[in-house]
Amino acid sequence: MTHLHYDVIIIGSGAGGGTVASRLAALAADGLKIAVLEAGPHFSKEYFTQREIEMFDLFESGGAFPSSDGAITASFGKAMGGSTIMYSGVTFRLPDSVCEQWSVEGLSSSDLKSRFEKLEKELHVIEPGKEMENDNNRLFKEGCEKIGISVKKILLNIKNCEQMGFCNLGCAHGNKQGTLSVQLPAASSAGVELIPNCKVTDLFEKRVRATICKAPPGSLPGALNEGIYEFHAKIIVLAGGTVGSSALLLKSDFKKDFPVLGSYITLHPAMTVYGIYPKKIKNYKGFPKIYYSSDYSNTPGYYLETAFYYPFITAKNLSLWGKDLKYAMNRYNNLMAIIILVHDDALADNKITLNRKNEPVLDYTLSDKSISAFCDAQAKASKIFFAAGCNEVVMPAAEKPLFSKGDLNGREPESFITPKTFIPNKMPVATAHLQGGCRMGRDRNDSVTDCWGKVHGKDWLYIADGSLFPQSSHVNPYLTIMTLADRVSERLIATKDQWMA
Known part of the structure; x- marks a missing residue:
């Protein structure tokens, strides 16, 4: 076993770890x-072939x-850059x-505001122009406006986007401003070591294996x-995400001191639903999310966003079989898509638990409230699609998942x-938005860390990722994760003389 000594080690390189670095x-x-320390490989933009x-x-x-x-599948990154890659x-x-x-206590919206502003400037966050709208986005806006649903523009952290449409498979041109493109190169050029393919298995006081x-x-x-290595450090920052950070602490026997460790997980559970337009439209080319x-959001509790995905993912999301699946996939170029994100x-x-092999397990059951929200959202999405001009829609929770307006026989969706x-x-x-497990709070009875991400009673251990969230963020979470990581970093810099001593 090789022993290496550092002042700070950061476990994870996504929105949290990359920002701390x-x-x-x-x-x-x-x-x-x-x-x-990143468990996954270090890929350059040339690796991203845009093939699923x-x-x-x-x-x-x-x-x-x-x-x-088996009711939910979670998608999160395992590569240098974490989930900000995809x-x-x-x-x-x-x-x-x-x-x-x-x-x-100690976390306020006024404190977060200045950090949001700083990060938005650093990440080149913009409002997309009309030239970035494809037909899927345009028709969503038109359909919503026809039935009285308000729409807003989504802000994007992109620079010189070439609108290839394969954002969720890695940006082949490096124009998406995630940690792989922005924070990690800056950290590396200043002397921070990036160590890929490094799976942390055990956490001890001021060292990891x-x-x-x-x-x-x-x-x-x-x-x-x-x-096999042991990394020794004065400060250890966990940034492995809800699954990674929670599991490492559980494997390292922290549960006895933190009864809520791994608990209160939220997922921002999502479903993508489809409308079939009478002619071919521009759906997968252009930027997938504009509106x-x-x-x-308040009642029943969900967002509707434009989205579009690739053939394999689309086939899964359609939740159809046999001739119906063939029928819909043969009209791939006619599809509109909306993603439902439930709060x-x-x-x-x-919660996150461990199985007999000490591997992480996601124990999560959709609540009746979330199921009701999904059903209401699918009904609203049906109306949007029909108002936009679609002949048929695909709603997995419907009595008949593939149906036309005529199939309703005058009924409301x-x-x-x-x-x-x-x-x-x-x-x-x-x-793709796992949150919680190492929640912030007052003390170890109701939380794992304080408002600065420091683990209660452990001056050498911090957490800087989405596992800090005590409840759902209600929105795509990466910017909030970066903001909390910014706070962690500020505290570490302010107390440097203490922990270096």
Whole structure:
């Protein structure tokens, strides 16, 4: 076993870890030894071929990490850059109302505002122009306006976007401003070490044990050889996400001191639904996400956003079989798509646990409230599609998933799509927004960290990722994760003399 000594090690390189690395870069430039340990490979933009089957290695479990009951698949990154490699750059600030609901002492919307502004400038967050709209986005807007649903523009962190439409498979041109393009290069140039293929297996006081594996073909080699290492550090920052950070603490026997560790997981569970337009439209080319509606955010509790995906994912999302699936896929170029994002409640029974092999398990059950929200959202989406000019729609929770307006026989979609026909394990529910598990709070009885991400009673251990969220963010979470990581970094810099001593 090889022993290596650092001042700070950061476990994970996504929105949280990448941000901490960039913020501590000045310390590295001053001579402190700082390293980012990433379980996945380090790919350059040249690796991103825009072919679905070739990009599965960017994701943990090929992008289909299942819940324990098999009803939900979770998609999150396992590569240098984390999930910011395959997100679409959709940028939301944490709503002030949600920050108030979180009710974390020492965390205020006024403090977050200045950090949002700083990050938005750093990441080149813009409002997309009309030239970026494709037909799917345009028709969504038109359909919403015809039936009185308000729409807003989605802000995007992109620069010189070439509108290839393959954002969720990695940006082949490096124009999406995630940590792989922005924070990690800045940190590396200042002296922060980036160590890929480094799977951390055990956490001890001020040290971790990890295995470094061989770099897979097409990836950039790391500086360290394969083998087992112990990394010693004065400060350890966990940024492995809801699953990774929670699981590492559970494996390291932290549960006895933190009863809520791993609990209160929220997923922002999602479903993508489809309308079939009478002629071919521009759907997968151009930017996939331009508009959203928050009209139903408070009640029943969901967002509607434009989206479009690739053939394999689309076939799964359609949730059809046989001739119906063939019928819909043969009209791939006619499809409109809307993604439904439900604001789920943070419940104690939804949690990360470990199986007999010490591997993480996502124990999560959709609540009746979330199911009702999905059904209401599918009914609203049906109306949007029909108002936009679609002849047929695909709604997995409907009595008849593929149906036309005539099939309703004068009924409203709400009576055709109900919780009675929503069968969880037959619904294509997914998540890319895992949150919670190491929630912020007052003390170790109700949380794992304080409002600055410091683990209660552990001056050497911080967390800087989405696992800090005490409840759902209600919006795409990457910017909020970066903002909390910015706070963690600020605290580390302010207390440097103490922990360096």
